Amino acid sequence: MEAQNYLDIKGRVLNIQRYCGEDGPGTRTTVFLKGCSYRCKWCSNPESIKPQPELDFNRKACKGAAACGICLKDPFPQGAFYVLDGDDDKVHANWDLANSCTEELAELCPTGAIGMFGKEMTAGEVLKEVLKDESMYRNTGGGVTISGGECLLQPDFTAAILRGAQESGIHTAIETAGNVPWEFMEKVLKYVDLMQHDNKLMNPDPERHKKWIGVTNKRSLENFKKAYETFPDVEFIARTPLIPGINADEGHIRAVLDFIKPYKNVIDYELLPYHRYGLGKYAYLGKVYELQDYQSPSPELLEHLRSIIDEAFGRKAEAKA
16 A cells, blocks of 8 residues: 555445444444445345446436437447337336446436446545545544445555545544455454444354355454454444344344454444335346345334343443443
8 A cells, every 4th residue: 555645546436425323423424335245135235236337227217218318329339228119208228238338428318317326436535525524523423434335345445545534533434244355354454443344144054144145154253253353442333234034033133242242342233124225226226126025123123132232231230220
């Protein structure tokens, strides 16, 4: 990183979201990066999975072929967009061809129906956006959080943004599932104040984890333990996206607690109730959502599982005192 100005390092950014209140302490700016090494069936950000920019096609915003039709002509790839006979002038996407469209082509769409998920930025450009709210971070105890996808798949880029933030006195955090080479995590954690990490499925059966997430959790768990031990001054928060029928049960919650409680720098364990807010994004990407029949956990189940966590962290005793 020292061979060049570290802020010149480039990466692939999905989105920069300001005024976030759920990605760490205080009010924060969250930088979402492209690319993920997991394939969770319940993913609410499918546009973050592929590392490269990809087409975003919102048919509801399309005027139709007769009123516009720009995407049916040059310079768009031939056949990338088309109209079916008798289909009320609606434009469809041939995703194999349409994904070859560039950001420059997407900008030709007058309604914004065609867009791109992701763009290349330098660490300096990202940091400039982050620093716009520097006074807010200081007033609220907030900072910057790098998320994904999987932010540790771009370790030099992530480390550069966080280094710049720390040098500006800003609190830094990352959100990760940990399924990366250890050297990636080690490179980034030097500039991290808080690491929030997903313990999605602790079941000892590796095939079950692979069924729902695409790979086993062996590397993630090894990395988490090594991180706790190697970086004692970093704070860690474990998190579980809670899906009834998959991991929303007392046995799983206690398994996560058994894993994290020996380490004093793991300061909390959070449950993230399953939702389907990202369902519409699958259509924009030409993909099918596989968990149509799964529901959010009931308030009663959520309260019960959270009470187990509170007890493990001694919060019930504090509340009674």
